[in-house]
Amino acid sequence: MTQLIAITKLAPSQISALINDYLAICKFKVVAMLVLTAWVGLALAPDVGRGMGVQLISLLGIGLLSAAAAVINHVVDSEIDSKMARTRHRPVAKGRLSKFHALSFATVIGVSGFIMLMLWANPLTAILTLFALVGYAFIYTSFLKRATPQNIVIGGLAGAMPPLLGWVSETGQMAAAPWLLVMIIFTWTPPHFWALAIARKSDYERAKIPMLPVTHGIDFCKTCVVAYSILLALVCVLPYLIGMSGAIYLIASTVLNGIFIYKAVKLKMAGSDDTAMDLFRFSIVHLMVLFVVLFVDKWLVI
Numbered sequence: 001m002t003q004l005i006a007i008t009k010l011a012p013s014q015i016s017a018l019i020n021d022y023l024a025i026c027k028f029k030v031v032a033m034l035v036l037t038a039w040v041g042l043a044l045a046p047d048v049g050r051g052m053g054v055q056l057i058s059l060l061g062i063g064l065l066s067a068a069a070a071v072i073n074h075v076v077d078s079e080i081d082s083k084m085a086r087t088r089h090r091p092v093a094k095g096r097l098s099k100f101h102a103l104s105f106a107t108v109i110g111v112s113g114f115i116m117l118m119l120w121a122n123p124l125t126a127i128l129t130l131f132a133l134v135g136y137a138f139i140y141t142s143f144l145k146r147a148t149p150q151n152i153v154i155g156g157l158a159g160a161m162p163p164l165l166g167w168v169s170e171t172g173q174m175a176a177a178p179w180l181l182v183m184i185i186f187t188w189t190p191p192h193f194w195a196l197a198i199a200r201k202s203d204y205e206r207a208k209i210p211m212l213p214v215t216h217g218i219d220f221c222k223t224c225v226v227a228y229s230i231l232l233a234l235v236c237v238l239p240y241l242i243g244m245s246g247a248i249y250l251i252a253s254t255v256l257n258g259i260f261i262y263k264a265v266k267l268k269m270a271g272s273d274d275t276a277m278d279l280f281r282f283s284i285v286h287l288m289v290l291f292v293v294l295f296v297d298k299w300l301v302i
C-alpha cells in the first residue's frame with residue numbers, strides 16, 4: 001500500500017523508468033518470442049472450435065508464467081548479474097528494484113497466469129507451464145547454470161516448451177507433432193546461447209559461471225556450435241517429413257538453416273567477437289521467421 005502511495009507521487013519520467021524496469025525483469029522481448037512459438041503451436045493444433053478470446057487468454061497465461069520465471073531469474077541471479085558487464089545495469093542487480101518487490105510482482109503475474117490457464121485452457125496446460133517455470137527459474141537458474149557447462153542444453157528444454165503448451169491449451173492432450181517444434185527450439189538454443197557466450201566469455205569467467213567457452217575453450221565451443229547448427233537443420237526437416245508442413249516451409253527452413261550453418265562455420269574458421277554476435281543476432285531472426293513460416297505455410301498458402 002505504501003508502495004502504491006509512493007508511486008502516485010512520482011514524476012511521469014520516473015513512472016516510465018519504473019515501467020521500463022518491470023518490463024526488463026520480465027525479459028519482455030524473450031517472452032514475446034516464447035509467446036510467438038506458443039501461438040504457432042496453438043495454430044497448428046487440430047481445430048477444436050475454441051473461440052479466439054479463449055485462445056488469447058491461454059497465450060496470455062503462458063506469457064505471464066514465462067515472465068514470472070524471468071523475474072525469478074533476475075532475483076536469483078542478481079549477484080552474478082552485478083559482476084557481468086552485459087547485466088550489471090539490470091534493475092535488481094543495481095538495487096533499483098528490491099528482491100521483495102520483484103518476487104511479489106512474480107507471484108502476482110505467475111498466479112494470474114496459472115489461474116487463466118486453469119480456467120480458460122485446461123489443467124494439463126497449467127501444470128506443464130508450471131513445470132517449465134520451475135525448470136527455468138529454479139532447476140536451470142539456481143542449479144544447472146552454476147553446476148555444469150551442459151547447463152543450457154538441459155535447461156533449454158524449459159524455453160523450448162511453449163509450442164507444446166500452445167498445442168495442449170487447444171486440445172487438452174499431448175501429441176507427437178508439437179514435440180517436433182519443441183525439438184527445433186531445443187536444438188536451436190545451444191548455438192543461440194553459445195554464440196553470445198563466446199563473445200562474452202570474460203563476463204562468465206569473472207562471475208565464475210561454468211559456461212562451455214570458459215570450461216572447454218572457445219575453439220571447442222565453436223565446434224559444438226557448428227555441430228548443433230547441422231543438427232538443427234536436420235531436425236527442421238521433420239515437420240515436412242511427417243506432413244505437418246509443406247513446400248513453402250521446407251524452402252524457407254532450408255534457406256534459414258543454410259545461412260545459420262554458413263555463419264557458424266564462418267565463426268569456427270576465423271571468428272571474432274563480432275562474428276559471434278552476428279550469429280547470435282541471426283539466431284533470433286532465424287527462429288522468428290521459421291515459426292512465422294510454419295504458420296503461413298499452414299494457414300495462408302492454398
Ligand code: HEM
Nearest residue numbers: 029030033034037086152155156159160185189193196284
Ligand atoms: C536456456 C536457454 C536460453 C539461454 C541460456 C538464452 C540466453 C540468452 C541471452 C544470454 C540473451 C541475451 C540477453 C541480453 O541481451 O541481455 C538472450 C537473448 C534472447 N533470447 Fe535467448 N536464451 C535461451 C533460450 C531462448 C528461447 C527459448 C527463446 C525464444 C524462443 C529465446 C529468445 C531470445 C531473444 C528474442 C533474445 C533477444 C532479447 C533482447 O534483444 O532483449 N532465448 N538469450
Ligand SMILES: CC(C)=CCC/C(C)=C/CC/C(C)=C/COP(=O)(O)OP(=O)(O)O
Nearest residue numbers: 030065066069070129132133136158159162
Ligand atoms: C514458463 C516458461 C515457458 C518458462 C521459460 C521462461 C524463459 C524466460 C525462458 C528463456 C530462457 C532464457 C532467456 C535464458 C537466459 O537465462 P540466463 O540467466 O542464462 O541469461 P541472462 O544472463 O541474460 O539472465
